[in-house]
Each structure stands twice: as structure tokens, then as C-alpha cells.
Amino acid sequence: MWRAILRRVLHALLVLLTVSLLTFGLIMAAPGGPSILLDPDLSPADRARLRQELGLDAPAHIQYLKWAGNAVRGDLGRSLVQKRRVAEMIGERVPATAVLAGAGLLLTLLAGIPLGVAAATRPRSLLDHAATIASGVGVAIPGFWFGIMLIILFAVWLHLLPSAGMYTPGGPQTLADLLRHLVMPTLVLATFSLPQVTLFARASVLETLRQDYVRTARAKGLDERRVLFRHGLRNALIPVLTVIGLLVPRLVGGAVITETVFAWPGMGRLSADAAFGRDYPLIMGITMVVSVVVIVSNLLTDIAYTVVDPRIRLE
Amino acid sequence: MVWQGVARMFRRNPPAVLSVLFLAALVGMALAAPLLTRYTTEEIDLGRIVEGPGREHWLGTDENGRDVFSRLTYGARVSLSVALAAVAMSISLGSLLGAVSGYFGGPVDHLTMRLTDALLCVPTFFLLLTVLTLFGTSIVNIVLVIGLTSWMGVARLVRGEFLKYRAFEFVIAARALGAGDRRVIFRHVLPQTVPAITVASTLGVALAILTESALSYLGLGVQPPTPSWGNMLSASQSYIWNAPQLAVYPGVLILLTVLAFNALGEGLRDLLDPQRERGRSDR
Numbered sequence: 001m002w003r004a005i006l007r008r009v010l011h012a013l014l015v016l017l018t019v020s021l022l023t024f025g026l027i028m029a030a031p032g033g034p035s036i037l038l039d040p041d042l043s044p045a046d047r048a049r050l051r052q053e054l055g056l057d058a059p060a061h062i063q064y065l066k067w068a069g070n071a072v073r074g075d076l077g078r079s080l081v082q083k084r085r086v087a088e089m090i091g092e093r094v095p096a097t098a099v100l101a102g103a104g105l106l107l108t109l110l111a112g113i114p115l116g117v118a119a120a121t122r123p124r125s126l127l128d129h130a131a132t133i134a135s136g137v138g139v140a141i142p143g144f145w146f147g148i149m150l151i152i153l154f155a156v157w158l159h160l161l162p163s164a165g166m167y168t169p170g171g172p173q174t175l176a177d178l179l180r181h182l183v184m185p186t187l188v189l190a191t192f193s194l195p196q197v198t199l200f201a202r203a204s205v206l207e208t209l210r211q212d213y214v215r216t217a218r219a220k221g222l223d224e225r226r227v228l229f230r231h232g233l234r235n236a237l238i239p240v241l242t243v244i245g246l247l248v249p250r251l252v253g254g255a256v257i258t259e260t261v262f263a264w265p266g267m268g269r270l271s272a273d274a275a276f277g278r279d280y281p282l283i284m285g286i287t288m289v290v291s292v293v294v295i296v297s298n299l300l301t302d303i304a305y306t307v308v309d310p311r312i313r314l315e
Numbered sequence: 316m317v318w319q320g321v322a323r324m325f326r327r328n329p330p331a332v333l334s335v336l337f338l339a340a341l342v343g344m345a346l347a348a349p350l351l352t353r354y355t356t357e358e359i360d361l362g363r364i365v366e367g368p369g370r371e372h373w374l375g376t377d378e379n380g381r382d383v384f385s386r387l388t389y390g391a392r393v394s395l396s397v398a399l400a401a402v403a404m405s406i407s408l409g410s411l412l413g414a415v416s417g418y419f420g421g422p423v424d425h426l427t428m429r430l431t432d433a434l435l436c437v438p439t440f441f442l443l444l445t446v447l448t449l450f451g452t453s454i455v456n457i458v459l460v461i462g463l464t465s466w467m468g469v470a471r472l473v474r475g476e477f478l479k480y481r482a483f484e485f486v487i488a489a490r491a492l493g494a495g496d497r498r499v500i501f502r503h504v505l506p507q508t509v510p511a512i513t514v515a516s517t518l519g520v521a522l523a524i525l526t527e528s529a530l531s532y533l534g535l536g537v538q539p540p541t542p543s544w545g546n547m548l549s550a551s552q553s554y555i556w557n558a559p560q561l562a563v564y565p566g567v568l569i570l571l572t573v574l575a576f577n578a579l580g581e582g583l584r585d586l587l588d589p590q591r592e593r594g595r596s597d598r
Contacts, residue, residue: 011429014429014433015432015433015436015437018430018433019433019437022442023442023445026442026445026446026449027445027449030449030450031449031450032449136574136577136578137570137574139573139577140521140525140570140573140574140577141570141573142525142528142529142532142548142566142569142570142573143529144528144529144532144548145528145548145562145565145566145569145570148548148551148552148555148562148566149562149563149566151555152555152559152562156555156556156559246435249435249436249437249438249439250438252438252440253438253439253440253441254440256440256441256444256533257529257532257533260532260533271441271444272444272533275444275445275447275448275449276448278448278449283445286441287441287442287445290438290441291437291438294436294437294438295436298436
């Protein structure tokens, strides 16, 4: 077990290395260079001096090694645009994104799993059809458009919810205020993941209820509730765990869009700013932090998998 | 005979048939755009800026006084061709890597699958963002990045099929007759995977349309003045207070198109994989 986990960790580190090399390579290959060097007011001499100061005149592999050496020690360098520490800039934005992504994941699980189970236990019922159709629409809806529609409905027409930000500007930063601001972004973030979890949970429960041991349990005379909760669900929900692992990258990617729609002050918007500003250290930093989060969550899912299901071993 | 077949299909899967009809109409509309529209996409009607639907402009005009119907119709050309080209790319790349991986096995397989796993757990949207801002948002670049970041599912699928067929008698027979690896891969095994690939590409088109629209929304997709559904939506967000309809049209079109491609994909899967169909009917 421990050897298997160690191997997974090594594999995860290898993935991180690949991601950093890939992103760095792309940045190096890109034409133009960082935006601050494109300033037309700079004289060629200034530009050369700036390049040297930023270490951009060194060969690519030296630049990478320098960056990687610092990154391993937790130093992600300084932003080219804002001159501040990248780690600090990311640190400021993490809470907002964590709140949003956490709320999205919570809604996905708390609504998706019960809905999927309920649909599967009453196949072809009104609830089952409604859940299946709603999920189909949810997967097909462009998240940002859904967001705009929600804003039109709840902010522009009904004046019920705030259309942007995390807190009311100038007001006290209360939990109630945060929750009001959180409603629409959470709904938008969950539009893609919620249907997937619902459909997956439904399929998995349907499949499990066809198994022989479920028939045995029924034949013993157990009532349907006991069959479902004591025998069926446990096995049916294990595969749902994997889906959650796969959803994390989606949630993080979806946060970029959602945060842009609702002017949510999180990492998603920071990453868009970084990309548009060609802020190389910031791009690298965000990519690495996000990859670590995603890879760690995948790793945890894998390990949780073996804990809840003794039949599965980490290879 | 043909009509009987169509009727049977419709009874079995109405959403899939409706989707085919919708998509056919949409493609027809995109192809016949110059015949259907009375205005070009860039013609500005200064007297009518942000106007509701009317006789002059069927669906009204946008913030620059351009005809919304024309822009939606020409936008369909752009959005559909970007999605189709991107999927063509991801399917070719995924099939090739999957085929080689599944057919040869061993270290080749190991390496390809590790790469696939790695890319699957990277948030590819960040990669898209970085590449498009650094390399520019030409249509070619958009197609390239969507294609290059969406082949992993297909690769796994095709690899699975190759692993399955690798041991079949017809493959062994072909080899015994002296067929080379390339011939066995492309002439014997790959054709067997066509049903699976068809389903994957249909579902892939849906996802590519969504990705393109999301990129356009961030200003990284197809650039104005060329209309795409995504950038029309993006432009409409500044006018939601007085012209919400501008945001509704392209969004509904994207939604319906993605729904149709998904329903078609599901329908094809049932049609091409009777095993699954049986699983469905005895639930």
C-alpha cells in the first residue's frame, strides 16, 4: 500500500515537471516577449538593460533551471507587471477561489448524488425523466451565458441578487452578504459538474441494483430502503469518487470564466490578467499552483478509493 | 424502405432524429448564408442601433446597428467550422496515438498513456489561455489549441479498441498473410473502431463549440468584426441592461446546437452498440 502511494506521488511529481516544462517552453517559444518590453517609449539600450535585469537574456535552459530551483524552495519570483511577489499575489486570491470552488463542489455533491440516486430508484418516473433531461441541458449550456442570463433575471429585472463582486462595496463584509454574492456564481460553476455527477450516480446505482447480491438481499425479504441504503448505495457510490477527481480540473478551469462573469476577485481572473499582461512569472506561478491542487486532489481520490473499497488495490 | 427505416429510428429515438433535422437546417443555413441574409455582417444602419425584432431587421440590430440575423447566420459558419476542424484534429491525433499505443503495447504504450494521464489532470483551460495570449488569436491557432488539448479521451478509447482487437483471429490471419504493421493498423483494425470514433467525434463537436464560445467570451476566440456566436455573446454583455435580447439569441443557438450534437452522439451510440441498448431497455 505505502509503496503504491509512493509510486503515485513520484508519478505526480513527474506530471508537475512535465507541466512546468511545457508551460515554460511555450512561453519561451512565444513571439514578442513580456509586455513591459513592448513599451514603445523604451530606448533599445533601456530594453537591453531591462532584459538583463530580468534575466531574460540568459539561454532558455538556464532560465528554467533558475526558475525551477527557486520554485522548489517556494519562491515563485516577482510579477513583471506589478513587481510584487507572485506567491503573495496568488495567496491573496486563493481564499476567494477556494470559497467559490468549494461551494460549487458542495452543491454538485449535495444535489447531484441524491438526485441521481432518487432517479435511479424510480426508473422512468417523472423525476427520472426530469433529472435526465435537465442534466442533458445542463451539460450543453455555456456557463458564462447561463451567468449572463441569471444576471439579467435576478439582478437586472428582479433586483434580488447582486450582479458582481464578493461583498457589497463599502459595506460590512458579513457572511450574509457573502452568501448573497455567492448564489449565482455557485450555480454557474455547478452547471457543468452537477449534471455529470447526477447522470453518473444514476447509472451507477442502476447498475448496482441489477447485481445478484441485491437480488439476494431482496429475496431475504429486506424492504427496499434497507436494500438500497445498506447494500446498494455503498458499492454504487464508489465509482462516483473517480468522477469527483476528474471534476476538479473542470471546476478550476470553470472558475476562470465564472469569476470573469461575476467580477469575483479570485485566481481565475488573476490568471486571465497574467495571460493578457504576458506576465511570465505570474503565468508560471498560477499554472503550477493550480496543477498542484488538481494533482493532489486526484491523488487523494485514488487513495480514498482504496480505503472505501478493499477490492481495489493501487497498482 | 428508407422511410420505414427512418420511421423506426424516430420511434426509437426521437431526440436523435430531431437533432439531425436541426443540425441539417443549421448547416444549410450556414452554407446558404449569402442567399438568406439581406445585409452583410458589417453593414451599419446608424438609424437603428440596438433595435428589437422588426420587418427591416428580422431579429433587430446590435450595438453597432448591424443586422443580428445576418451575424448569427454567418457566425454559424465560423463557429461550426472552428469546432469541426478542431475535432478533426483531435480525432486524428487521438486515433493515431491510441492505435499505436494499443497495437504495439510495451514502452510505447506506457509513455503515451502517461502523457495522456498527465494532460487529463492538467487544467487545460489555463493552457488554452496562455497559448492564445502568447501566440495570438488567429482562427488557425484556436483550432490548433482546442484540437491539441482534447485528444486524450479519443486516444484512450481507440487504445482500448486496439487492445481488444489485437488478439482477434482476423488480425492474426492478416499478419500470417504477411501484412505489415501499418497495413494491419489502418486497413484491418482501425475500420473496426469507426463506430466508437464517430460517437466520440459527435460529442467532441459539442464540447469544441462550448470551448470556442468560452474563449471568445474572454476575448481570445474569433476576433471581431468576424462574427462568431461566442464573440457576439461577449459583446452583448455590456448591453444587458437595455438590450438583453442580444445575449439571448447566440446563447440559445449555442445551447441548441450543443444539445443536438450530444443527442445525436447518444443516439449513434445506441444505434452502433446494441449491447448498450439492451442494457438500457431492461432497466
